[in-house]
Amino acid sequence: MLIDDIKIKLKTGHGGRGAVAFNKILMSLGPTGGNGGKGGSIYLEGVSDIGALSYFRGKKELAAEDGKNGKHQLHDGEDGKDIILKVPIGTLVHNLSTNEDSEIISIGQQMLIAKGGKGGKGNFKFRSSINTSPTEFQEGLPGEEYELRLELKLIADVGFVGLPNVGKSSLLNELTNAKSKVANYPFTTLDPNLGVYYELVLADVPGLIEGASNNKGLGIKFLRHIDRTKTLFHFISSESSDPVKDYQIIRNELGAYNEKLLDKTEYVFLSKSDLLDKKKIKEKLDELKKIGKKVIPISVIDDKSIKHVEKILRDIIKQKYKKTLKKD
Numbered sequence: 001m002l003i004d005d006i007k008i009k010l011k012t013g014h015g016g017r018g019a020v021a022f023n024k025i026l027m028s029l030g031p032t033g034g035n036g037g038k039g040g041s042i043y044l045e046g047v048s049d050i051g052a053l054s055y056f057r058g059k060k061e062l063a064a065e066d067g068k069n070g071k072h073q074l075h076d077g078e079d080g081k082d083i084i085l086k087v088p089i090g091t092l093v094h095n096l097s098t099n100e101d102s103e104i105i106s107i108g109q110q111m112l113i114a115k116g117g118k119g120g121k122g123n124f125k126f127r128s129s130i131n132t133s134p135t136e137f138q139e140g141l142p143g144e145e146y147e148l149r150l151e152l153k154l155i156a157d158v159g160f161v162g163l164p165n166v167g168k169s170s171l172l173n174e175l176t177n178a179k180s181k182v183a184n185y186p187f188t189t190l191d192p193n194l195g196v197y198y199e200l201v202l203a204d205v206p207g208l209i210e211g212a213s214n215n216k217g218l219g220i221k222f223l224r225h226i227d228r229t230k231t232l233f234h235f236i237s238s239e240s241s242d243p244v245k246d247y248q249i250i251r252n253e254l255g256a257y258n259e260k261l262l263d264k265t266e267y268v269f270l271s272k273s274d275l276l277d278k279k280k281i282k283e284k285l286d287e288l289k290k291i292g293k294k295v296i297p298i299s300v301i302d303d304k305s306i307k308h309v310e311k312i313l314r315d316i317i318k319q320k321y322k323k324t325l326k327k328d
């Protein structure tokens, strides 16, 4: 199962203590106590693997190494090793201890999330003309400790929504190199799947049913993954006896999760159109006029309709490109 929402405690390293030592070799009392090392810090790093949060399963607390104490002859203690935790891009980082939120959006992006404690100064650092044999030193400082909630919201351009068994995964597989499981029963897809079509990321979300917002079926927890898509592909099966109702069921569930989902650009497809003859398809399309949106019949075994979908995707790419040009 995709882990997309977890809590974790982080403890960074304590700083090492500064040393008190004197130069014995020269028979003088010059101070030679080194500084304590820094405590290890904790970073997050963005990766493309959407399953990366599974690493945290069963782990309650992660701790970075403490800094080592300072030593004599001006040897500083070693710093504690940093920890770099890999999280999928699209991870929202809620720091529950400070109430600050941040986000990992690109692959390789590193974010310092909790800083290790400073090492203390050794007595060498306390020397002065009036204090040539200081015995002062500093203790190391404790590092930061936080509780985080890591919430994955996939970054995709297009989200596929619809009742179960309407052909969402089949179309994703047809358009991209994704290998989403396809079968002739509801709830084949249990986790969201991503596919890449040129510059676009397409997200196939598990099927929704009436009452999903009250946790029926697989619930609506996956809808977080289309929160940030610009566009929805909404699938209604030609096999449906009441396509208008099917459409409304999904719209109601989307709205119950977040009204903003209803404002996204939506393309409506009448899927598996090869199963009906032309006359029957026309009847379904006539019925669907009630929803007040253009409905496009598609079939994954019909080249023409796949080309039609690809044309839509190319238009979305063009718009995306225009927007980034404007931003620059």
Ligand SMILES: Nc1nc2c(ncn2[C@@H]2O[C@H](COP(=O)(O)OP(=O)(O)OP(=O)(O)O)[C@@H](O)[C@H]2O)c(=O)[nH]1
Residues within 6 Å of the ligand: 162, 163, 164, 165, 166, 167, 168, 169, 170, 171, 181, 182, 183, 184, 185, 186, 187, 188, 189, 190, 205, 206, 207, 208, 271, 272, 273, 274, 275, 298, 299, 300, 301
């Ligand atoms: N004839 C025909 N069958 C299709 C078409 N697209 C999908 N199917 C079949 O419909 C069934 C369901 O397809 P899926 O792609 O698994 O549907 P889904 O919407 O992803 O289903 P869930 O993951 O359960 O929500 C499978 O048996 C597919 O082979 C199509 O265009 N024509």
Ligand SMILES: [Mg+2]
Residues within 6 Å of the ligand: 168, 169, 170, 180, 181, 182, 188, 189, 204, 206, 207
């Ligand atoms: Mg599926």
